[in-house]
Amino acid sequence: MEAVILVVDDEPKVIEVIKPFLEGEGFKVYTAMTGKAAIEMVEVHHPDLVLLDWMLPEMSGLDVCRELRQTRDVAIIMLTAKTDEFDRVMGLEMGADDYITKPFSLRELLARIKSVLRRVQPQTEKRDVLRRGELVIDEEKFRVWKQDQEIALTPAEFQLLVTLARRPGVVYSRLQLLQATMGDAYLNYERTIDSHISHLRKKIESDPSNPQYIQTVHGVGYRFGDQL
Numbered sequence: 001m002e003a004v005i006l007v008v009d010d011e012p013k014v015i016e017v018i019k020p021f022l023e024g025e026g027f028k029v030y031t032a033m034t035g036k037a038a039i040e041m042v043e044v045h046h047p048d049l050v051l052l053d054w055m056l057p058e059m060s061g062l063d064v065c066r067e068l069r070q071t072r073d074v075a076i077i078m079l080t081a082k083t084d085e086f087d088r089v090m091g092l093e094m095g096a097d098d099y100i101t102k103p104f105s106l107r108e109l110l111a112r113i114k115s116v117l118r119r120v121q122p123q124t125e126k127r128d129v130l131r132r133g134e135l136v137i138d139e140e141k142f143r144v145w146k147q148d149q150e151i152a153l154t155p156a157e158f159q160l161l162v163t164l165a166r167r168p169g170v171v172y173s174r175l176q177l178l179q180a181t182m183g184d185a186y187l188n189y190e191r192t193i194d195s196h197i198s199h200l201r202k203k204i205e206s207d208p209s210n211p212q213y214i215q216t217v218h219g220v221g222y223r224f225g226d227q228l
Contacts, residue, residue, distance in 0.1 A: 002026055003027050003028070003049065003117055004028045004030070004047040004048050004049075005022055005027045005029050005030070005047055005049050005050070005051060005113070006029075006030045006032060006038065006042060006047040006049070006050045007022070007030070007051045008032045008035075008037075008050060008051065008053055008056065008064070009053040009079065010033045010034065010053065010055070010056055011053075012033075014053075015031050017106070018106070018109070019031055021106050021110075022110075025110060030045050033056075033057075034056055034058045035056045035058050035059030035060065035061065035063060036058045038050070038052065038056075038064050039064060039067060039068070042068060047074055048074065049076070049077065049113060050068070050075070050077070051079055051109075051113075052065060052077065052096075054079065054080035054081075055081070061078060061079075066095070073142070073155060075119075075155045076096045077096065077097060077098045077099070078098070078099045079102060079104075080100075081101065081102045097116050097155050097156055098112050100112055119155060119159055119181070130165050132165050132224065133212070133213065135204060135213065137161065137162060137165055139162055142158060144161065144204070146204060151203050151204060153200070153203065154199075156181045157196055157200045159180060159181045160177060160180070160200060161214075163180045163181065164177075164222065164223065164224035165213075165224050168224045168225060168226035169223060169226030171217045171220050171221055171222070171223045172221050172222055173220060174193045174221050176221070177222065178192065193222075197222060201213075201214055212225050213225055
């Protein structure tokens with residue numbers, strides 16, 4: 001099944017270049033030119049991935065990203081002319097799965113899209129369902145339940161949870177977790193993992209201040225509790 005991509009940018013020339021290129025690569029492509037239109041398009045077309053410009057009329061790309069993260073688990077790649085490290089980290093902490101700075105080549109964009117989709121889409125091989133305490137993690141269906149109640153996770157949060165839950169008790173450094181969830185492009189932004197861990201704990205822990213699933217190993221990183 002072809003992946004569906006929503007391109008959100010207020011520059012018509014950008015859309016005119018990206019849309020036919022991605023369609024030529026086999027993707028189904030929809031477009032939007034404002035933040036509000038992007039939210040509506042996501043609700044109607046359920047894209048697998050959103051290419052989201054940072055600077056948009058009506059509401060910023062960052063606000064769109066924040067709103068989508070509250071209701072959807074769609075993958076998000078931010079498109080922006082901003083190069084400041086603070087802006088990059090902010091975008092990732094708001095839930096973006098990747099970040100590409102304008103100007104970029106179409107081949108670079110395609111590589112980033114394929115990389116993110118590989119991380120967030122179910123793999124072709126059958127994977128076992130992980131059962132950890134009250135959590136049930138279905139890797140193939142990209143779904144998580146706790147006490148029969150489904151939990152909505154972002155792609156990065158899901159990959160982070162799976163990475164830790166596969167090997168309870170094993171300690172992972174921030175760098176290792178960042179590589180598993182975000183890829184090599186963000187190996188200099190290890191602290192973004194702390195933000196993802198915080199969001200994930202709020203969703204899966206009964207008491208996030210005293211986590212049982214994702215435990216901090218001070219000075220090293222994180223591990224999944226092995227006493228569940």
